[in-house]
Amino acid sequence: MSPVSNDLELELKHLIIDTLELEDVTPDDIDRDEPLFVEGLGLDSIDALELGLALQKTYGIKLDADSEESRHHFADLKSLAALVEARRVK
């Protein structure tokens, strides 16, 4: 793993925790390979919408929250970081 993506992953962990106001989660609790939704971190459809908004605001990434494509990108932290690196405009 490159140091860049390591920094980005930590940044995304903070983004997830702050956006969703997860009071009992620290960056260490988020495993890069573990599912973010349902299993693992246990996020749900409302969280997906809020996370989509935050990605748009922070990185200028546009997503259709319901599409299969975004589901794939939201699967785990690793894929989310890949998405941000590939598509960020900010």
Next chain:
Amino acid sequence: MTEASLLGAPWRTASLDQPAGWRCDAPAASEAVTWRAFHERIGAWQVLLDTLATPGRRWLLHLKDPLEFAAALIACWERGDSVVLPADDRPDTLAGVDRITHARLGDVAKAHLATPRGASPRWGKLNAERLAVSLYTSGSTGDPQRLNKSFAQLDAELATHARLWPLEGRLVISQVSHQHIYGLLFAILRPLCEGAPMAMSLCRYPETLSDWLWRLDRTRRHSQDAPPGAVLISAPPPLERLPREIDWEAAPRVLKRVHSSGAALSWAASEHACELLGVAVSEIYGSSETGGIAWRIQQQGERWMPLAGVEVRDDCHGALWLRSPFLSSGDWQRQADRISLEGDGFRLLGRSDRILKVGGKRLSLTAMDRALGGHPGVVQARTVWLPERDTRLGAIVQLAPERLPHDHAARRDLIETLRRHLLAAFESTVVPRYWRFVDAWPTDTQGKLSGTVVRRLFRDLEDRRVPRWLGVERQDDDHCRMTLEVPERLRYVQGHFDRHPVVPGVVIVQWIVELAREHLGVSGVFQRLERVKFPTLLVPGERVTLSLALTHDARDTRLAFTARSPRGTHATGRVVFHAQEVNHVE
């Protein structure tokens, strides 16, 4: 003797040498405060009121001292005024009442107090339909609502109580606020109407209660003027917390009756109180809106018996319907509680469902509470809607002591377990996101998990500088113990040490000073720290017990503190405060 009633104004014709009030902690033979002295207090209040406004006004009245409260109340009534009783003395509450009242009377900020000098009272005219008091609901079922009570409504209730539980000159000792209907009726209006003395101050702590009962027991033996016994007006919080270590031996000799209201008393607490005080608790079920509905003594059965004149029935949903002389209308009214009728009484089955829409989905909070309550180790639970977070719920969960989480990992595991338990029956979007695990059910002084208590439990969500507050236990005016957790998202721990975040000592001290001001009323100016140590680092997610103790001398207040967890002592030491310079403001 004519029937006790406010309209009969029995205080006007009371024997002036008999006691209206009783100083429970005064030296022997100086305990009694006579009706003559009480009349002079009524007069003193009328002198004040006459300087403030012509009769026919509404006044805000808040006064902790029961007899002085009674004097102010009667002064208003006899002058042709009515009063509004704020539920508490918080600035927002008072400001809300200011809008509908002429001025504040009593012991709150910007309030008028009568001079100590007495005066002759003036008697006026009371009539049945006149508004006597307005007071507020507790807000346990939503925002507090104002309710008006006429003299006729209050009298109907007082007469019923007097027939069922006659005071017969006994001393009325109260542990509840008379700003609410239960305290007002039982601790103030009943002794006034029945000519019984009331204790001169509220009895807030069990040590005080035991002391007062011992003193009364002694006085009774060598003074014929002493009250022949006492009646205790109490509530679930003080009764549940009666310590075994205190000497209650005098209680059965002195106490004729113990009343409890505000919330249901658990069977265990009713047995505990009955064992220590030697008298079974007479509970009253009712609300500010309805007045008293029914009563019971649990040692005689779980069933509630309707008060005389109150009619009760149920409907196909099990909801309680009520027709009562204590209501302003004579119609049947549906209540939020569910019952099952049994013989000439009923059992309470809890409240009808609390239904809420969360993220567009309809949810029964009651069902969620039941599901959480059914998990092993959960004593009871309440799911709450958080006004600032309308898409996410909070949950307050009381756990058996061995199940309490003491660190971040244990708390996360517990939340995960409870989430999985709920996901069997609920969609993930309605499962609570914010959890508060408590070892004792947090309530206000009325015994209710009120909106104020709920907001206190979740305050750290809105203010990332404060610890998570999980309840306080007050031993007396100078000692309390509370449970705190360090929020993971606390502003101060971020970036402190990147890999090993800890709470800085200066932050811990700041918390302690703020909590001492909140819970022990410390008002002095911070002076210095003494012998402060932070032996074990305090880390995010950690659960600690903070003990605070005040000592006073002529100049300083010293606050001793200790913060402990199973891992060790996190902070100990003392904070010294100087007494604040008092500015006399006209």
